[in-house]
Amino acid sequence: MEKVLISLSEQLAARMRATMPARQRSKIITHLIEEEVVRRERLLYECAVAVEGDHHLQLEMEEWNVTLLDGMNDDKNPTVKLKTKKSRKKKPRGTHQ
Numbered sequence: 001m002e003k004v005l006i007s008l009s010e011q012l013a014a015r016m017r018a019t020m021p022a023r024q025r026s027k028i029i030t031h032l033i034e035e036e037v038v039r040r041e042r043l044l045y046e047c048a049v050a051v052e053g054d055h056h057l058q059l060e061m062e063e064w065n066v067t068l069l070d071g072m073n074d075d076k077n078p079t080v081k082l083k084t085k086k087s088r089k090k091k092p093r094g095t096h097q
Helices: 010-019 022-053 055-067
Strands: none
Touching: 022 055
């Protein structure tokens, strides 16, 4: 179980204390948040299904696919190359060279 700090207006907090038994508040708030999360997840899923089913959007996205690797090819774009430090071999202790 994880504790979460939330802020309520003084008026809402007073109404909550007046209408919800102290030992049931966390359970009630958890239930309400769970319902809201499920509702929002359902809306996101429905949105994703609509996007996947939109033929015109799919065609437009396919046109943009040609840009996916723009500027990401190390051989053709030297500014993308990562600089690495050359590793130096450590000299054994007690030896001088």
